[in-house]
Amino acid sequence: MFRKVLIANRGEIAVRVIRCLREMRIPSVAVFSEADRASLHVQMADEALCIGPPPSSESYLHAGRIIEAAQKSGAEAIHPGYGFLSENAAFARACSDAGIKFIGPAWQSIEQMGSKTAARRIAIAGGAPVVPGTEHGIRDYEEARQSALEIGYPVLLKASAGGGGKGMRRVDSEYELLAAMREASSEAERAFGSGEIYLEKLIERPRHIEIQVLGDEHGNLIHLGERECSIQRRHQKVIEECPSPLVLAKPELRTQIGEAALRIARAVSYANAGTLEFLADQHGHFYFLEMNTRLQVEHPVTEWVTGIDLVRWQIRIAAGEPLTLNQQEIRWTGSAIECRAYAEDPENNFFPSPGTIAQYVEPSGPGVRVDGGVYAGWTVPIEYDPLLAKLSVWAESRSAAIDRMRRAVSEYCVLGITTNLRLFAGIFADPMFLSGDLHTAFLDAFMRQGRIAASDPVEFVAGLIAAASSESSRPAAAVAVNGASGRWRACGRQELIR
Amino acid sequence: MKLRIEVDGEEYTLDIHCEAGESEYTLRGAYAAAGLASVAQVSPGVFSILLDTRSFTVRLAPKGEELEVWTATERRFISVADARDRSGKSKRAAAAGPVQLCAQMPGKVIKLLAQNGTAVEAGQGLIVVEAMKMQNEVKSPKGGVVSKINVREGETVAAGQALMMVE
Numbered sequence: 001m002f003r004k005v006l007i008a009n010r011g012e013i014a015v016r017v018i019r020c021l022r023e024m025r026i027p028s029v030a031v032f033s034e035a036d037r038a039s040l041h042v043q044m045a046d047e048a049l050c051i052g053p054p055p056s057s058e059s060y061l062h063a064g065r066i067i068e069a070a071q072k073s074g075a076e077a078i079h080p081g082y083g084f085l086s087e088n089a090a091f092a093r094a095c096s097d098a099g100i101k102f103i104g105p106a107w108q109s110i111e112q113m114g115s116k117t118a119a120r121r122i123a124i125a126g127g128a129p130v131v132p133g134t135e136h137g138i139r140d141y142e143e144a145r146q147s148a149l150e151i152g153y154p155v156l157l158k159a160s161a162g163g164g165g166k167g168m169r170r171v172d173s174e175y176e177l178l179a180a181m182r183e184a185s186s187e188a189e190r191a192f193g194s195g196e197i198y199l200e201k202l203i204e205r206p207r208h209i210e211i212q213v214l215g216d217e218h219g220n221l222i223h224l225g226e227r228e229c230s231i232q233r234r235h236q237k238v239i240e241e242c243p244s245p246l247v248l249a250k251p252e253l254r255t256q257i258g259e260a261a262l263r264i265a266r267a268v269s270y271a272n273a274g275t276l277e278f279l280a281d282q283h284g285h286f287y288f289l290e291m292n293t294r295l296q297v298e299h300p301v302t303e304w305v306t307g308i309d310l311v312r313w314q315i316r317i318a319a320g321e322p323l324t325l326n327q328q329e330i331r332w333t334g335s336a337i338e339c340r341a342y343a344e345d346p347e348n349n350f351f352p353s354p355g356t357i358a359q360y361v362e363p364s365g366p367g368v369r370v371d372g373g374v375y376a377g378w379t380v381p382i383e384y385d386p387l388l389a390k391l392s393v394w395a396e397s398r399s400a401a402i403d404r405m406r407r408a409v410s411e412y413c414v415l416g417i418t419t420n421l422r423l424f425a426g427i428f429a430d431p432m433f434l435s436g437d438l439h440t441a442f443l444d445a446f447m448r449q450g451r452i453a454a455s456d457p458v459e460f461v462a463g464l465i466a467a468a469s470s471e472s473s474r475p476a477a478a479v480a481v482n483g484a485s486g487r488w489r490a491c492g493r494q495e496l497i498r
Numbered sequence: 499m500k501l502r503i504e505v506d507g508e509e510y511t512l513d514i515h516c517e518a519g520e521s522e523y524t525l526r527g528a529y530a531a532a533g534l535a536s537v538a539q540v541s542p543g544v545f546s547i548l549l550d551t552r553s554f555t556v557r558l559a560p561k562g563e564e565l566e567v568w569t570a571t572e573r574r575f576i577s578v579a580d581a582r583d584r585s586g587k588s589k590r591a592a593a594a595g596p597v598q599l600c601a602q603m604p605g606k607v608i609k610l611l612a613q614n615g616t617a618v619e620a621g622q623g624l625i626v627v628e629a630m631k632m633q634n635e636v637k638s639p640k641g642g643v644v645s646k647i648n649v650r651e652g653e654t655v656a657a658g659q660a661l662m663m664v665e
Contacts, residue, residue, distance in 0.1 A: 187633060190608070352603065352629055358559030358566070359543055382604050382629055410570040415543075415559040422573055455572055458549055461531050463567045463574065465523055466545035466556035468501050468512050469537045470565070471578045 001319050002026055002076040002101065007041070008066045009081030012373030012389055013297070014041035017079045020311040029073045031066060033059035035381040040373050047073055054383045060084045063091045067098050077101035077318055079311075083385065086294040089114055103318040105215075105293050109268045113291040115160050117198055119264075123288040126263040131279060131287040133200025141178055144199055148177060151201045157181060159188030160196040165235025167191060170202060205439040206279040208232065209244050209286065211261035212302045214313055216323040217271045223258040224302050224310075225332050230438040231427065233350045238420070238443060239427065240298035241337045241398070242305045245436025248398065250284050254332075257286050264288060273299070273314050282439075297340065297390065300369060304336035304394040335401040338392040339409070343380045345418040346447065354380040358416030363408035367394045367401075380417060388419065398436070402428050500581035503527075505574055511581055596665045597639050601655040605629030610651055612644045618664065625649075625661055638664050 005021055006029040007014045014030060018041060021028040030045030035054035042048045049069045052059035059065070061084055070078055078095055080086035080103070092107035104110070113119045117136050124130055132151055137160050138144045148155045148171070157180055159167030167188030169180040181197065189195035208229045215221035228244030229237040247254045261276040275296045280286040299310045308325070317323070344350045360376040372389035380386065393408055395401040409424045427433050430446060503510045510527030516537070524532040536548040545556045557568040564575040609626040612618055623635040624644065646663040649655060 186609075190628075190633075349634075351634060352632060354603065354629075358561075359557050359568070361557070413557050413568050415557055415566050415568055416561070425571065457529055457531070458552055459554055459569050459571060460529065461523075461525060462535075462547040462549055462552075462554035463556050463569050463572070464503055464505075464510065464512055464525065464576070465514065465521065465535050465537060465549075466547055466554075467503070467558060467565050467567055467576055467578050468499075468514050468523075469516075469521070469539070469545060470543075470558050471501060472499055472514070472516075 002315070004029060004073065004075045005077045005079055005103070005315070006031065006066070006070045006073060006075035007045070007079050007081065008060065008085055009079070009083070010036055010039060010041055010060060010373070010384065011387060012371045013081040013083075013295070015044055015373050016371050017081060017311055018044045020309065020315065024312065024315065026315070029069070029075050031060070031069050033383070035383055038378065040375055040378070049073060054381065056084065056383065060384075063088070063094055066091075067094060067100065070095075070100050071098065075100065077103050077315075079103040079314070080294065082292075082294050082297055087114060087292070101318050103272070103314050105268075105270055105272045105274060109270050110293045112268045113293050116158065116290045117160055119290050120288070122267050123264050126267045128260040128264050128288045129286060131200045131203060131289065134198045137196035137198055138181070141181060144177060144181060145174060147199050148174065151199070154202040154204075155199050156202045157184040157197050157199055159184065159192055159194070160198055161192040161194040162188055165232075167197060168235050203279050203281055203287070205282055205441070206230075207244070207246055207282070207438055208237070208277065208440050209246065209257060209280045210275050210277045210292075210296070211258050212296070212299070212310070213261055213265045213270065213274050213276065214308075214310070214317075214323065214325075215265060215271045215274070216317045217320060218322045219269075220323040220326075221262060221265055221270065222323065222325060222327045222330060223261055224306050224308060224330060225254055226257060227296075227298055227301050228438065229298060230440050231433075231443050232440050233346075233443050235440075237298060238340050238342075239337065239424075240301050241335065241401070242301045243332060243335060243398070245398065245438060246280060246284065248436065253280075253284055253286070260286070260288065264291065272317050273310050297387070298338050300371060300390060300392040301336045301338045304369070304392060305332045305334060306330060307333070334394055334396045335398040336392060336394045337398075337401045337405050338390055339405065339424050340390055340420075341388045341412070341414070342420045343386040343388055343417050344420055346420050346423045350420070352382070352386040353418040354382045354386065355417040356380075357414060359413055360415075361411070361413040362389070363391065363411035365408070365411075367404050368408045369393070388414070399434070402434065502579045502581045503576055505576045596645075596663050597642075598663055599624065599636055599639070599661045601627060601636075601657055601659045601661055603629050603657045605634075605655060607649045607651055607653045607655060607661075608633060610647065610649075611635075612662075614645060614647055616644045618642060618644055624664075627655065627661075636661065640664060 004027045007017045018028045027046045030041050030048040031051045032042050033054050051065040085091040089107045089111035092102040095102040134147045154172045157169040167184045169184045171180045184197050185195040209226050212224040226244050227240050227242045229240045231239035275292045277289040278286045344352050356379045362370045369392045374388045393404040395404045406428045501512045508528040513524040515522045521535045538546045540546050543558045547554045559566045564577045567574045605627045608628045612624045618638045620640050622638045625636045642664045648660050
């Protein structure tokens with residue numbers, strides 16, 4: 001086993017990996033940018049090294065500095081988390097060249113799956129269904145126009161090198177095509193360093209269902225079932241669950257999609273944890289989209305229902321251990337749901353809202369897990385993804401898990417910055433969500449309803465009394481007598497809480 | 499003491515007298531209520547409130563001139579002032595005439611989609627600002643002509659900074 005592991009990431013996922021390493025009694029090394037000196041992952045790690053200024057390109061995306069940090073600290077392996085360098089084949093290869101184990105698949109697998117168009121060809125060769133579309137990057141407008149015409153509108157433009165919805169555009173008619181191509185390509189260029197985009201048929205009311213796979217370096221490969229991630233905003237997942245309600249209705253789908261996923265993963269001799277994303281229509285037809293050759297944000301959902309610690313297995317597999325689990329032994333028990341708590345404003349088009357967290361109280365109690373990366377007093381930096389924490393729950397059934405999630409959300413308090421937490425209470429009361437009738441545009445439709453839950457007037461009064469009590473407990477001289485002094489008072493108080 | 503409270507544009511007055519842990523309150527405004535409350539500050543910024551037998555935890559944090567008030571199902575911003583303060587806040591008049599576009603948060607100007615003098619329609623994208631790895635298109639709030647562009651592509655902007663004007 002490794003004697004020391006470096007985590008080339010930040011935030012909640014760095015904390016998650018550090019926790020696992022501590023359980024395995026492996027010393028952990030955090031890396032951080034100048035913006036993250038006071039971050040939670042730095043506090044929790046055994047060792048920490050600064051790797052550069054706040055911009056990701058000069059810190060968390062700087063392969064050379066990260067490898068240097070590993071060498072300096074004597075780390076034998078690097079866990080890349082998700083995002084940043086986790087799906088960068090050149091980085092994985094550079095680690096290997098430097099004699100450091102990359103905790104993830106072989107760089108060749110990352111490279112093969114790194115281009116969505118190449119992944120698609122692999123899937124077709126492996127006999128897995130794919131969405132109709134161009135199988136290579138689009139060269140110019142004329143080619144895009146022709147392809148779109150053949151496939152039929154609506155079509156979707158996507159970045160060949162990317163994920164997470166960056167460089168993705170829906171196009172409903174030829175009229176919109178040129179502008180959408182420019183936007184998608186420039187966004188892709190900025191996010192992934194490659195402006196290559198491709199085009200595919202848009203499946204109406206699709207569900208996003210993905211399969212977790214786990215393979216070792218001795219040829220063993222299993223799947224750990226699905227996660228449904230249809231609740232998204234701007235193509236970024238917000239709520240994930242297992243089992244998928246579609247699988248609850250059609251239990252044979254888990255095996256069918258799982259086996260398709262294994263065929264594709266086998267084609268690239270996949271070793272370590274990976275996820276194959278599929279679109280499914282409402283009838284249960286499914287199409288391979290892409291493979292994420294890394295740990296997923298939403299991995300806790302699978303950990304809850306299978307009882308398998310994915311991060312621990314990632315590390316064990318990277319250290320050369322064989323999988324001791326076989327497919328027949330995998331059992332899915334109960335139901336798990338995860339909500340992503342973001343520093344963003346659902347009422348303002350989910351715009352990021354960085355700032356200082358004034359109060360922070362996580363929920364707890366039976367069946368509740370929080371994978372957090374923040375604390376009260378932490379200033380959420382503007383440089384990175386606004387994910388604060390992941391709240392996940394487990395219960396015996398989907399409806400009990402939803403009840404538990406509503407309870408947990410009501411305990412979760414973040415003050416000082418705007419978060420999407422309040423949104424969840426509404427979603428978990430929505431009849432469509434409760435019935436399991438999900439699709440990837442669910443959240444957009446939900447937001448358009450603009451339904452505001454009836455508020456409890458007694459709770460409202462309690463809030464006012466507390467506010468009044470806090471005002472009256474301050475020295476009398478500080479009570480506002482005009483607007484100006486009010487402003488001074490507020491500033492003075494902010495100084496005090498810094 | 500008598501306090502003037504503003505919540506979501508509604509004004510309330512709250513009379514509250516505390517004696518031996520029990521507070522007698524009278525709320526007037528869009529919603530009226532009166533009774534006895536037990537108020538306990540359990541830690542800085544955290545209050546336990548009992549109204550009759552109903553129990554609530556309220557968490558507070560100052561936010562600018564307002565208080566951010568958290569309860570189990572709501573999060574509100576309220577401003578509390580002594581009732582003798584009659585200055586009031588001037589409600590912002592609806593914008594007619596030139597409209598100033600400002601950055602909603604700190605970020606970087608990625609692209610200007612209009613130039614000085616460009617005629618634009620309401621909802622048309624004018625400027626692309628990136629923050630937290632996300633690009634956001636600032637759209638024109640009305641039809642008109644772009645004037646006074648204050649930023650350049652590649653420039654870093656602060657929250658509230660003026661970007662451009664639409665006349």
